[in-house]
Amino acid sequence: MIYKKYHGICQICGTEISYEEMTIDHIIPLDAGGKNELANYQCTCRVCNSMKGTMMLEDFYMHITEVFWYLTEKKCGKEFTEKLYRLIQNL
Ligand SMILES: [Zn+2]
CATH class of the missing domain: 1.20.5 (Single alpha-helices involved in coiled-coils or other helix-helix interfaces)
Known part of the structure; x- marks a missing residue:
């Protein structure tokens, strides 16, 4: 659902990624009060997600x-x- 919602585009760097390359990022990090819910998820590549961290x-x-x-x-x-x-x- 998340991959489709964002058309397979990393929401941080704009790169088109395959489903297998996708990671799910919390838009508002859990540490900052973000929730584990669909509205708080975005499609990101591994590099961006690991660099963004929390x-x-x-x-x-x-x-x-x-x-x-x-x-x-x-x-x-x-x-x-x-x-x-x-x-x-x-x-
Ligand atoms: Zn990226």
Whole structure:
């Protein structure tokens, strides 16, 4: 039901996944008061679900954004990272 509801699309990264690859994520984590009910389930790929863990989606996006900037600066340097950041801010 959940796979069909979300057309086999991971609700975090947007990747189309097979039924076998699907994991079920609690939209509102149980730790944060979410319930074990259909309305609180979403279809996610294994990587996204394991990375999201018990975070709320907004916190997860914030976390991966921080990881992205950290790795970009580490790999490409501060000057490039600041330039990219300014470009994105102006979109
Ligand atoms: Zn995913």
